[in-house]
Amino acid sequence: MVALLTCGPLGAQPAPFDMTGERPIEDQAPAPKQQEQPSRNGPADGIEGEKIQLAPVKDAASYRRHIVPFASLSLTGEVDERAWSVYLTPAQAAAGGDLIFEYQNAVVIAPESSVLSVFVNGKLVGEGPVQAGGKPESRRYKLPSNLLRTGSNEIRFRVQQRHRTDCTVESTYELWTEIASGKAYIQFEGRDAARLTTLEDIQAVGVDASGRTRFNIVAPAFDQPSRTAALMRLAQGLALLGHMPAQSFDVRGDLPELGRAGELTVLAGTVAELQPLFPSLPGEASTTAVTALVESRPERAPILVLTGPDWSAVEGAIESITRVTDKPANVARDVIETGRWRLPQAPQVISGKRLPFSALGVSTTEFSGRRFRTAFAVAVPPDFYANAYGEATVLLDVGYTKAVRPGSRIDIYVNGNIASTVPLDSSGGLVRHLPINVTLRHFHPGANLIELEAVLLTDPDRTCAPGTAASTEPRFALFDTSEFAMADFARIGRLPDLAAAAGSAYPFRSSAKPIALHVDRAETLSLSAAATFLARLAVAGGRPMAIETITSPVASADREALFVGAMPQIPKSVLTEAGIDLNSQISWGSSASSEVLADSRAAFDAWQTRLNGGTWRSHLRGLEDWVKDTFDISLNSLRLLPPDEAPFAPPDTATLLIAQSSNPDAGTTWTLVTSPTPEHLRDAVSTISDVRRWSQMSGHISIYEPVNDRISSIPAQHFEFVETRPPSLANYRLVLANWLSSNILVYAVLLVCLVVLLGLATASLLARLGRRQ
Incomplete structure (x- = not known):
């Protein structure tokens, strides 16, 4: 197979390709030392950002690269920061450029004692x-070319904020600065x-202007079931190459609009299939497999071409992409790669x-x-089983002055x-390895x-005397010699467990056999949803998984299916095993508007509360909630046997259901991803692929x-x-010990x-x- 990079030779890259992003945390560059800056009444010395007016780019001689991988970046409280990495090509690193951003902050922030800093x-x-x-x-800051480097570059926004008039702890929750993504x-x-x-x-x-990444897979013969596994x-x-926090895929048969930020179009098909869409294919494609990065005209947008004389050659070109991201399934990871949205990366403890x-x-x-x-972030393995005990x-190394009053505290x-x-006592001083059990x-x-x-406090x-300047005298210090210590915990897998699937792609990542994939129809909406979901699993597991339709x-x-x-x-057999009400096949999503249903449900709940108020049922419900909040004891934990699971009917306000259950014939799992319609399926899977929502999945459904x-x-x-x-x-x-702690009765x-036996x-x-x- 020939790998043809028509935009530039492979030999021109300054360093070999390295997908070992999950390296030990000690190898990563430390964060810049954080220390509060003194109050200032004017701009920083020579590094105050230039005030500019943002306008759409019309200059063909410049290129904008969005850098915030979130829908919004909000820095809150008196001190806050966020760091992540941005990958730059050799041309981008050598060119240098300007870092430009727009921000807005709460009106209660005192500008004379508040500072926004940017580190690269x-x-x-x-x-x-x-x-x-x-x-x-x-603001605009100049980035010299010798500051940027090929590969990952750390971007860090840090803010120190003070309230204009209020000195209470509660007032610190009113402080925010938001960077427009x-x-x-x-x-x-x-x-x-x-x-x-x-x-x-x-x-x-x-990423694009909303912090999302999109891959358009253009495969003219995508509707042939034999092509699904390779796609x-x-x-x-x-997804593993991009490794962004919110990635989605669109599987289609025609070319999309080219040149949009945060998108890459990939052509996958034989020469005969792709020629009508993209006539300027590499000449070698008629005889051998080709992996080529080309440039479209007139958009000058990059396009990845995977082609060859037949489909087996195309599959070979696809494997040239997945091969560089593959890792052994039985090798544990020391670090979970989160660098594209949070630095430093999370070490697995x-x-x-x-x-x-x-x-x-x-x-x-x-x-x-x-x-x-x-x-800070730490990761636990997929067989973690210690949530009940x-x-x-x-172990904190801290110092605080005698000015700190009783009532002060440290929360985790x-x-x-x-x-x-x-709580912190009022004696002040240095405390070495103060143990806080978490x-x-x-x-x-x-x-x-x-x-x-x-x-x-x-x-x-x-007292908060009017006109008093904010004090710059430190009253608290946290030292980096503090430690996080993980005690021994039980390790055993549980099925079903969507939290393990979301966090570590368990049990898919460790499967020795190809994952059995069932897609209802080989059409663009369902295939796009399947591609996005599998891509997110691959990022969670750190490796691509073999697929068989x-x-x-x-x-x-x-x-695993x-x-x-x-x-x-x-x-219907899948719905039954997943514990889903079969009537949902007809009734789910049949309402005219889920928003109207949500309002109706809120009104119903309000009336139910009004009618039940003061009755013995509401008092009993209140007592049950109090016992759960105070002692972490629920009625489910006071059972000798777990209750039977009634078939679940998804509400009409939901547009996506993910369920996991045991395969009825073997010790494997069935995982179901479904929606009322194919349109809902594609859009909802794309939405939850954002790491912020993805990590919320847990349980059975x-x-x-x-x-x-x-x-x-x-x-x-x-x-x-x-x-x-x-x-x-x-x-x-x-x-x-953990099982008995979950079943106290x-x-x-x-x-x-x-x-009794002892007696x-x-x-x-x-x-x-x-x-x-």
């Missing part, structure tokens, strides 16, 4: 006062920066591992405000949920975000409701354990039985050996 590859490129409270403001970009001089010349340059496709492999390989904050991207920081906040420990959040709180209840397989917040803040659930045999399609086309932009989940009442580790008494003990019954044994011994009167 650890170097401060510009900063200035936060002063866009009335209307958005634009569509108006934050690097502008390069010259159109050469837009060219993609080698396969690794696919990583430079980037799904292609989608996985492209296992039992007994300790990591210093310096390795987690948290630098030594001094703070003079009221609410300090920082964050386990604990991790944060895990994935947005409060996990621990520790429950593992809110951890899930894959990357987890841990946030540390220090709430500091002082007498001057309570099937036409009947019976053909899935002893393999994925069923994708509109609900009316899904086989998850549904997406666009009305409130939320994924809701139903926990599995019946699941089976799957051995993932060699047999070990120590691991079995931990598994049993069983634990209580066993405890009573053991006490009977003691009585028997005393009857035989005791002294008789």
Whole structure:
């Protein structure tokens, strides 16, 4: 097979292609040291951003590259920052350019004591006062060519904000600065920066103005079932190369509009199939497989061409894409690659591992405000099973002055949920390795975000004298010698478990056999949804998976199976095994408007609350909620046997349902991805492919409701354990401890039985050996 890169030779790349992004965290560049800047009444020394007016690009000699991989970037509180990486081609790195962005902030922010800073590859490129409270403001910072580099470049926005008039902790929640995603970009001089010349340059496709990435797979013969498996492999390989947080795929038979930001069009087909769409194919394509990056005319947009004289040659060209991203299924990952949306990347922690904050991207920081906040990410493996009893420990090295009053505290959040709180006494001083136990209840397989917040109360803040300047005297310090320690935890797989599928592509990633894929019809909407879903699984698992298409659930045999399609086309046997009400095939999505239904449901709930108010049922419900919130005890945990699962009927407000169940004939799983219509299926799968929503999946069934932009989940009442580790008494003990902690009534019954047995044994011994009167 010949790999032809018509936009530039392979030998011109400055370094060999490296897909080892999941390297140990210690190898990554440390974050710039964070320290509060003194208050300033004017611009930063020589690096105040130039005030500019943003306008559409009309100069053909320049190229814009959007850099914010989110729908919106909001920096909140008194101190906040966000860092991620942007891949640049050799031409982009050599060209240099200007970093331009538009921002707006809360009107209550005091510009004379608030600073917005921008770092590129650890170097401060510009900063200035936060002063866009009335209307958005634009800034431009020059990026010298020797600052940028081929490959990944770290972008970091950091803000320090103070309130104009209020000194309370509550007022810090009113502070925000928002970077407009569509108006934050690097502008390069010259159109050469837009060219993609080698396969690794696919990583430079980037994002559009809304922070999303799109791959258009143009395959004229996509409706032939024999082509589906190879096209799904292609989608996985492209997703792993791009590795952006919100990627979607459009499988189609015609050319889309070319030249749009954050998009790459891929032509996949034989020469005879592609010639009518794109006449200027490489000449070698008529005799051998070709992988070529070409440029369209007149748009000058990059196009990836995968072609050959027959389909087997095209499959060989597709494998040239997936081969560079492939990894052994049985090799554990040390790091979960999150660099395109959060740096540093999340190290995978296992039992007994300790990591210093310096390795987690948290630098030594001094703070003079009221609410300090920082964050880091760690990942746990897919067979993590310690959510009912386990604990991790944060060992903090901190210092705080005597000005800090009683009532101050340190809070730890895990994935947005409060996990621990520790009060600070009023003595002040340095504290070495202050232990804070963090429950593992809110951890899930894959990357987890841990946030540390220090709430500091002082007498001057309570007084808050008018006209008093914000103090720059540090009152709190966090040192990077602090550590995160993970205790031993149970490791065993559970099925079904959508959280493990979302976080680590379990059990698909470790499957030794091809994944059985069932698509209701080989049409563009369902194939696009399947490609997007499989691509997201590949990114979660860190490797592409082999695919084999099937036409009947019976053909899935002893393999993992994925069923994708509109609900009316899904086989009834699959719906039954997934626990879905069969009536949903007709009734789901039949309402005229899900928004009207949502309003009706809200009105119904309001009337139900009004009618039930004051009754014994509402009091009982309130008592049940109080027991759950206070003691984490629910009625489900007070059962000897799990309740039967009633068939689930998705609400009309939902446009996507994902369900997982056991294969009825083997110890594998069936995973169902369905919607009321093919249009809903494509759009909803594209929406949840965003990493922010994707990580919300869990349990046995998850549904997406666009009305409130939320994924809701139903926990599995019946699941089976799957051995993932060699047999070990120590691991079995931990598994049993977590299971009993989840089933406290069983634990209580066993405890009573053991006490009774001990009593009977003691009585028997005393009857035989005791002294008789």
